[in-house]
Amino acid sequence: MSSLYDRHKAVIPDWIALYYRDPIEITHGEGRHVWDAHGRKYLDFFGGILTTMTAHALPEVTKAVAEQAGRIIHSSTLYLNRPMVELAERVAGLSGIPDARVFFTTSGTEANDAALLLATTYRGSNQILAMRNSYHGRSFSTVGITGNRAWSPTGLSPLQTLYVHGGVRGRGPYAGLTDERFIEACVADLEDMLGQTRAGVAALIAEPIQGVGGFTSPPDGLYAAFRRVLDRHGILWISDEVQTGWGRTGEHFWGWQAHGQAGPPDVLTFAKGIGNGMSIGGVVARAEVMNCLDANSISTFGGSPITMAAGLANLSHLLEHDLQGNARRVGGLLIERVRAAAAGVAEVREVRGRGLMIGIELTEPGTDRANPDAAAAVLETARENGLLIGKGGGHDTSTLRIAPPLSLTVAEAEEGAAILEQSLRSL
Numbered sequence: 001m002s003s004l005y006d007r008h009k010a011v012i013p014d015w016i017a018l019y020y021r022d023p024i025e026i027t028h029g030e031g032r033h034v035w036d037a038h039g040r041k042y043l044d045f046f047g048g049i050l051t052t053m054t055a056h057a058l059p060e061v062t063k064a065v066a067e068q069a070g071r072i073i074h075s076s077t078l079y080l081n082r083p084m085v086e087l088a089e090r091v092a093g094l095s096g097i098p099d100a101r102v103f104f105t106t107s108g109t110e111a112n113d114a115a116l117l118l119a120t121t122y123r124g125s126n127q128i129l130a131m132r133n134s135y136h137g138r139s140f141s142t143v144g145i146t147g148n149r150a151w152s153p154t155g156l157s158p159l160q161t162l163y164v165h166g167g168v169r170g171r172g173p174y175a176g177l178t179d180e181r182f183i184e185a186c187v188a189d190l191e192d193m194l195g196q197t198r199a200g201v202a203a204l205i206a207e208p209i210q211g212v213g214g215f216t217s218p219p220d221g222l223y224a225a226f227r228r229v230l231d232r233h234g235i236l237w238i239s240d241e242v243q244t245g246w247g248r249t250g251e252h253f254w255g256w257q258a259h260g261q262a263g264p265p266d267v268l269t270f271a272k273g274i275g276n277g278m279s280i281g282g283v284v285a286r287a288e289v290m291n292c293l294d295a296n297s298i299s300t301f302g303g304s305p306i307t308m309a310a311g312l313a314n315l316s317h318l319l320e321h322d323l324q325g326n327a328r329r330v331g332g333l334l335i336e337r338v339r340a341a342a343a344g345v346a347e348v349r350e351v352r353g354r355g356l357m358i359g360i361e362l363t364e365p366g367t368d369r370a371n372p373d374a375a376a377a378v379l380e381t382a383r384e385n386g387l388l389i390g391k392g393g394g395h396d397t398s399t400l401r402i403a404p405p406l407s408l409t410v411a412e413a414e415e416g417a418a419i420l421e422q423s424l425r426s427l
């Protein structure tokens with residue numbers, strides 16, 4: 001009988017990459033822990049790519065899903081849907097966007113695709129500004145605004161995308177500048193780019209902290225400075241909060257708030273954590289933008305009662321237990337421990353991040369050359385020692401990514417940091 005791995009390879013596309021030399025099958029989870037099919041227990045510092053936001057098997061979410069499944073799983077957008085309206089009300093209120101409307105999808109890709117449809121229709125233009133090293137999803141429209149070549153398999157696109165500097169503080173031509181000069185240089189680059197475009201550009205889309213790109217971000221205030229330029233041209237700002245939303249960054253509920261002087265974005269997209277694993281994505285925009293489409297549009301599964309029930313229970317738990325505050329406190333401690341663990345490890349170029357979104361960039365010792373082999377080796381050793389982490393970053397995957405559920409305890413942070421230290425030192 002062939003292994004699950006062999007069977008996987010026989011029917012699943014080659015471009016779906018699995019972690020580890022011996023890929024693992026996760027069979028169940030609880031809190032911040034998961035178990036594989038051999039019964040091995042792991043501390044989970046990646047949450048299924050930042051998606052298990054509160055905790056594995058959170059009783060409130062399980063109960064909400066089971067109860068909703070027992071009543072009705074699907075009714076469609078043709079009928080009133082109480083859990084969808086309730087979650088939309090809460091998300092609209094939390095978004096900071098005035099007179100907000102919320103459209104639910106089933107993924108972050110589809111949320112960004114909807115945001116692009118809105119922005120290009122509203123502005124009557126297919127020109128989009130995106131950040132270098134960005135990732136916005138896997139569809140034909142979103143790979144066309146994804147600056148990270150490892151995740152953008154085609155150059156064909158319905159959009160004309162103009163890539164702007166600024167998403168990566170520590171690399172590129174402006175890396176050596178002070179924060180203030182860095183922002184000035186990026187704004188000058190944006191102005192220069194806009195001076196070369198013909199019709200009005202539709203929107204700028206940006207992740208406040210780049211997720212797949214390796215948890216890189218600009219200095220606080222860059223997007224506020226960009227906003228002033230965009231406003232002069234009537235260009236919309238879309239904040240892709242798929243990884244940074246719901247308090248993960250600790251200091252802020254949304255990533256855009258690190259650029260708070262700008263006020264809220266025109267359009268905000270979200271996904272991943274809100275459903276704690278149930279497939280919820282969505283886009284928030286003020287009514288004027290959201291309602292600019294003059295044809296019908298639906299997402300059959302978007303806003304389904306069962307995912308909305310999960311989202312409501314998950315969001316309530318997050319807010320009632322102040323998990324944003326926990327991300328700030330425990331994340332602050334964790335990044336200190338990670339910095340200490342990385343000290344003196346020649347391959348570590350930088351430890352960066354905010355809240356429970358921490359990256360460790362690895363290079364060949366003494367150089368700026370990416371070191372994907374070292375990243376793969378640490379990932380492997382950490383797993384052997386009972387810790388799951390992720391990786392990502394730039395052209396070569398050489399940044400370790402740490403993003404546990406937001407309920408992480410101090411003891412778990414200490415335990416994970418100790419395993420990371422051991423794994424880094426075994427390089």
Ligand SMILES: Cc1ncc(COP(=O)(O)O)c(C=O)c1O
Nearest residue numbers: 107108109135136137211242271
């Ligand atoms: C910032 C960002 N936007 C969009 C997406 C796409 O979301 P999904 O995989 O749910 O389609 C991702 C997924 O990793 C993401 O990190």
